[in-house]
Structure formats: structure tokens, C-alpha cells
Amino acid sequence: xxxxxxxxxxxxxxxxxxxxxxxxxxxxxxxxxxxxxxxxxxxxxxxxxxxxxxxxxxxxxxxxxxxxxxxxxxxxxxxxxxxxxxxxxxxxxxxxxxxxxxxxx
Numbered sequence: 001x002x003x004x005x006x007x008x009x010x011x012x013x014x015x016x017x018x019x020x021x022x023x024x025x026x027x028x029x030x031x032x033x034x035x036x037x038x039x040x041x042x043x044x045x046x047x048x049x050x051x052x053x054x055x056x057x058x059x060x061x062x063x064x065x066x067x068x069x070x071x072x073x074x075x076x077x078x079x080x081x082x083x084x085x086x087x088x089x090x091x092x093x094x095x096x097x098x099x100x101x102x103x104x105x
Contacts, residue, residue, distance in 0.1 A: 001013065001015050001076075002012075002014045002015055002016055002025075002075060002076055002080055002084040002085075003079075003080055003081055003082060003084045004081050005009070005082065007031075008021055009031050009032040009033045010029060010030070010031035010032070010033040010034060011023065011029070011030050011031055012027070012028075012029045012082060013027060013028050014026070014027040014085050015027070016072050016075045016076070016082045017072075018072075019048070021050075021051040022048050022049060022050050022051065022054070023048070023049040023053070023054050023057070023071065024046060024047070024048050024049075024076075025047050025049075025084075025085060025088050026044070026045065026046035026047075026085075027044070027045050027046070027084075027085045028042065028043070028044050028045075029042065029043045030042040030043075033064060035102075042103040043103070043104070044103065045085060045101070045102070045103040045104070046099070046101060046102055046103075047085075047088070047089060047100065047101040048098045048100045049092065049097065049098075049099045050098065050099070050100075051065075052098065053092070053097040053098050053099055054071065056095060056097045057071065057097065058071060060091075060095065061074035061075075061078075062074075073087070085089065089101070
């Protein structure tokens with residue numbers, strides 16, 4: 001878990017996990033505030049970083065690519081706020097790390 005927040009009008013969760021050798025960062029926002037902003041009560045967003053991109057992240061974080069927990073720990077240490085997802089996507093873009101992403105409202 002990178003970030004989690006809950007109040008009476010919104011619940012936000014952003015996490016990093018592995019699917020095989022691909023790194024997945026995804027988030028989910030739900031609640032009245034989301035409906036006011038997006039017109040629907042929930043919003044999902046995700047990026048998948050393939051192994052080659054994971055290797056580039058390892059270089060940035062100073063972690064070996066075999067150390068999957070170390071990569072997750074590095075992400076959690078650096079990105080643990082409401083902007084975690086956006087900040088990670090910015091890091092990927094700035095370093096020209098390939099990824100696939102989507103958002104669903």
C-alpha cells in the first residue's frame with residue numbers, strides 16, 4: 001500500500017504490486033467527492049511497467065532487479081501521499097520508462 005485515505009465523502013487507495021515480472025501501480029477513488037468531480041462515484045487508474053522498465057527503475061532506486069520487495073519498499077518510501085500515482089507516472093515519463101496505463105471512470 002502506497003497511500004490510503006478515508007473520510008465520509010471519499011476513500012482513496014493506491015498500491016504497488018507484482019503481476020509476474022511486471023510492476024503494477026493502481027489506484028481507486030470512490031465517494032461523493034469523486035462523483036462531484038467526475039460525474040461517477042468511482043475512478044480507477046493503473047499503470048503496468050514491463051520488466052525492461054522495472055530494470056530502469058531499479059537503477060534509479062539503487063535496487064537489484066531480483067529484489068522485488070526492495071523495489072516495492074523504495075516506491076513506498078518515496079511515494080506515500082495522495083499524489084503517489086501521479087508522481088510515479090511523472091517519474092516514468094521524465095525517465096522515458098515505457099509503461100501501459102489506463103483510467104476508468
